[in-house]
Amino acid sequence: MLWVLALLVLGSALMLGSVHPVPGLIVGLMGVLLGASLLVSTSGKLPFPAWLWLALSAYTALSALPLPLEWLRAIAPTNADVWTRALLPLGEAAPRYASTSLAPAQSLLASVHGFTYAMALWAGYQSSRRFGIEACLGLGLVAASVVSLTTLVHGLIGISKVYGLYQPSFEVGRFSVGPLLNSNNLAGYLSLGVFSGLGLLLSKRERLPRWPIRLASMLCAAGTLATGSRGGISALLLGLGASALWYLWGARQAREARRRGAAFGIVVLGLLFGGLTMGWVALQPLLDPELGKLALLEASRGLMSDHGAFGVGRGGFGSAFHAYVMAPRDVSAEYAENFPVQWLSEWGVPVAVSAFLGFAYAGWRLLPKLRRGFGARSAVLGALLALTLQNLVDLSFEVPGVSVLFFTLMGAAWSGGARPTEASRDVAASDGSPPDGAQTSRAARWARLRAALVVLLGVALLALTVVAGPTTLIQERAAVHQAYAQGGAVRARLRQAMLRFPAEPYFSRVGALAALRAGEDPMPWLQRALERGMNNGRTHLLVADVLIAKGRRGQALLELRLAMELHDDLVQAGTARALRLSRDPEVLRQAVPKERNRARVLLALAMGLEGAPRERFLREALEQAPDLAQARAALARELFAEWSIGVKGRCAERLTACREELVHHMDVLGKAESHRVSAHVLRAQLALAEDDLERATTELAACRRLPQPGACSRLAVQLALRVSPDGAREVAEQVLAEGCLSRAECGALATQLAALFTDPSQLEARWRLLRRAAEELDTLESWLTAARAAEAAGRVSDAYRIISRQRQIHPGDAALARELERLTGLVEPR
Numbered sequence: 001m002l003w004v005l006a007l008l009v010l011g012s013a014l015m016l017g018s019v020h021p022v023p024g025l026i027v028g029l030m031g032v033l034l035g036a037s038l039l040v041s042t043s044g045k046l047p048f049p050a051w052l053w054l055a056l057s058a059y060t061a062l063s064a065l066p067l068p069l070e071w072l073r074a075i076a077p078t079n080a081d082v083w084t085r086a087l088l089p090l091g092e093a094a095p096r097y098a099s100t101s102l103a104p105a106q107s108l109l110a111s112v113h114g115f116t117y118a119m120a121l122w123a124g125y126q127s128s129r130r131f132g133i134e135a136c137l138g139l140g141l142v143a144a145s146v147v148s149l150t151t152l153v154h155g156l157i158g159i160s161k162v163y164g165l166y167q168p169s170f171e172v173g174r175f176s177v178g179p180l181l182n183s184n185n186l187a188g189y190l191s192l193g194v195f196s197g198l199g200l201l202l203s204k205r206e207r208l209p210r211w212p213i214r215l216a217s218m219l220c221a222a223g224t225l226a227t228g229s230r231g232g233i234s235a236l237l238l239g240l241g242a243s244a245l246w247y248l249w250g251a252r253q254a255r256e257a258r259r260r261g262a263a264f265g266i267v268v269l270g271l272l273f274g275g276l277t278m279g280w281v282a283l284q285p286l287l288d289p290e291l292g293k294l295a296l297l298e299a300s301r302g303l304m305s306d307h308g309a310f311g312v313g314r315g316g317f318g319s320a321f322h323a324y325v326m327a328p329r330d331v332s333a334e335y336a337e338n339f340p341v342q343w344l345s346e347w348g349v350p351v352a353v354s355a356f357l358g359f360a361y362a363g364w365r366l367l368p369k370l371r372r373g374f375g376a377r378s379a380v381l382g383a384l385l386a387l388t389l390q391n392l393v394d395l396s397f398e399v400p401g402v403s404v405l406f407f408t409l410m411g412a413a414w415s416g417g418a419r420p421t422e423a424s425r426d427v428a429a430s431d432g433s434p435p436d437g438a439q440t441s442r443a444a445r446w447a448r449l450r451a452a453l454v455v456l457l458g459v460a461l462l463a464l465t466v467v468a469g470p471t472t473l474i475q476e477r478a479a480v481h482q483a484y485a486q487g488g489a490v491r492a493r494l495r496q497a498m499l500r501f502p503a504e505p506y507f508s509r510v511g512a513l514a515a516l517r518a519g520e521d522p523m524p525w526l527q528r529a530l531e532r533g534m535n536n537g538r539t540h541l542l543v544a545d546v547l548i549a550k551g552r553r554g555q556a557l558l559e560l561r562l563a564m565e566l567h568d569d570l571v572q573a574g575t576a577r578a579l580r581l582s583r584d585p586e587v588l589r590q591a592v593p594k595e596r597n598r599a600r601v602l603l604a605l606a607m608g609l610e611g612a613p614r615e616r617f618l619r620e621a622l623e624q625a626p627d628l629a630q631a632r633a634a635l636a637r638e639l640f641a642e643w644s645i646g647v648k649g650r651c652a653e654r655l656t657a658c659r660e661e662l663v664h665h666m667d668v669l670g671k672a673e674s675h676r677v678s679a680h681v682l683r684a685q686l687a688l689a690e691d692d693l694e695r696a697t698t699e700l701a702a703c704r705r706l707p708q709p710g711a712c713s714r715l716a717v718q719l720a721l722r723v724s725p726d727g728a729r730e731v732a733e734q735v736l737a738e739g740c741l742s743r744a745e746c747g748a749l750a751t752q753l754a755a756l757f758t759d760p761s762q763l764e765a766r767w768r769l770l771r772r773a774a775e776e777l778d779t780l781e782s783w784l785t786a787a788r789a790a791e792a793a794g795r796v797s798d799a800y801r802i803i804s805r806q807r808q809i810h811p812g813d814a815a816l817a818r819e820l821e822r823l824t825g826l827v828e829p830r
Helices: 002-014 021-041 048-063 069-075 077-086 104-131 133-157 183-202 210-227 230-250 254-287 293-306 317-324 339-347 349-370 374-390 400-414 435-440 442-468 473-486 490-500 505-517 523-532 537-549 553-566 568-581 585-591 598-606 611-624 629-644 655-671 673-689 693-703 710-723 725-739 743-754 760-777 780-792 796-809 814-824
Strands: none
Touching: 002 021, 002 104, 002 133, 002 400, 021 104, 021 400, 021 442, 048 104, 048 339, 048 349, 048 400, 048 442, 069 077, 104 133, 104 400, 104 442, 133 183, 133 210, 133 374, 133 400, 183 210, 183 230, 183 374, 183 400, 210 230, 230 374, 293 317, 293 339, 317 339, 317 523, 339 349, 349 374, 349 400, 374 400, 473 490, 473 505, 490 505, 505 523, 505 537, 523 537, 537 553, 537 568, 553 568, 553 585, 568 585, 568 598, 585 598, 585 611, 598 611, 598 629, 611 629, 629 655, 629 673, 655 673, 673 693, 673 710, 693 710, 710 725, 710 743, 725 743, 725 760, 743 760, 743 780, 760 780, 760 796, 780 796, 780 814, 796 814
16 A cells, blocks of 8 residues: 555656646556555545545536536536537537536546545555554655755756656746756645655654655755745745644643754755755746736636636636736736635636635644644644645646645544554554454445445546546647648647637637638637637737738737737737838827837837838837837937938937937946947947047947947947058958857858948958858859959959859859850950
């Protein structure tokens, strides 16, 4: 039994937390095996929290069973409406049968997970009664230490793939790459390890090896701090405080309290060790002011209101959530990051409230049990309290690897402090034989029968889940995207995905793209996408494309405004479409958001305009966001250009004021780390325009000492042409040596520098730079440009060799043939 439990605890964590379907099914199978081993080796008595989880698992499985759609309309009209409209874009009628769950396969998988938690509770309870609570605490410490050590090794070596094999699909912090990729989940799991070690140190069993326990506890504490999880670290500290208070309140002798109270210092040392070894980089997330998770709670209100009776089904939150996001941004969330909200959203109010009351009652019954053997059990109290509090802001209960260990410790605490030598009569002897004939009683037989039925329930749930073939929402999105990219049977794949997750708007958006590619009407797809995700910026961008194709400019601009307001990454794409529609500033204003991203949109539009409209948009952008350095730099360049042409420009009547404003912008840019190069360039250009060559030299020298001084380097060539034209070629070669980070960049830079050498006396330098550009770029156009430069510099033979070589590479090019014939008459080939 204990070995099966150890395999379950370690395996569920090491298989990436078992959040993916295949590891989740493996964990379910181990849960069934654990139940079978418990049935054989114990009397079948389950603790109350295990029965509670079994009831919740049964309800979760029932929510995935299909009902006649008319019945569903009667009991859950909102859920029925989702199913009714799910297949409308395909032109199909609503399915005849549908479940209250909006993710039925995922709900079945969640029911298997719930059954596994019940088995972990049962196993923790029986293991603690047989071997003592120290057995479960030791298991928790070993499992957390293995996870912590694995994660720390990944971080220290700098491995980006888990075990060198699995590449995460999202950005992961350096010290979070490991079995539990999410830093908050990792912090919660390691905190369980911290309290497990603390419980062993507070135990009265003298044979426990103290130094390995202390080392492992410090490792878990250091790993917790390295995650940078604010919720995890705060919950750990609160749990430690609760453990200390409970321990000191239960200690009967002050001497013992002082002696064993030193164990808390081990955890403190671990936290200090983690802070010193991981450094400031690991601690920075603690100071991150982003509290976007709190917005999820606000957005979940509508979901809970519409699906209050039965919820959206376990696993359905991520797809149903989009329809209720009212914040001005394109938010995607798989979980509510708060377990009461998650349960209310997915189970519905009646069942979720019943679950809250049930676990509250279990906690109330657990407190008296924690008073016995208070040393180790005070640490278990801290573990349960810490992870529960953390799950109010960081949801790790949805990770089977974390929950399995959590409920194992809860089951161990439920044993009530019985010593291994005082095991109750319902625990079988170590050889499996019934003690003192207790199994012959009617109550014992009934208990074993109940336990057998429980195991059969697990087998049934596992079989149903395997038949349903669960996939995650992320996997379904990836499969649909791949089908669309390959141009295969997209409709069939979309239909399958929409029946798995009928509330997900992404599938309708891909369907609209497929319809456009096939020349079909995309509007039914887009209507469904907007129904299920009104505040999705990419959907509005796609609607704008459809309207542009139909010639509805005004409506298209409004959709572009919504897209750019909702999604930061769509500003460039949206403004590019708007500029293709019109260059009239007043028309373009229809695409400018009122608040969010207004300055960025104004800046992007300004870069596509010229003259007074550009300056006006840049000033509005800077007025909206004074810290937008890009807008300030663009406005400064615009002012310099107008000031440079004097009385012919817009600064004609205010040259002095324009110069003062320009200097002000340069001073502000000089304080911005990302635009210090721009400030030096503008100052140098101003100095050159005023023939102050000494000041220009000073500015360029300071600029070239900065990282990525490309613009300054090019300006240095201009200055060299003014000061010492004969040495300008050497300066250009030096700039090339500094700026050639790649062949493409090198070729582009050489072309730009060559354009500066326009004087007839500089044609040789121009030819050499263009030849370098052609060598780097190696395109026909670049070689033709180099040949023309060679001929202009009097190097006709070099021009002939270039054209002759290109003629061999491109034998069918008639223009090359004529050019080669012309050059043949100018020089005899060697």
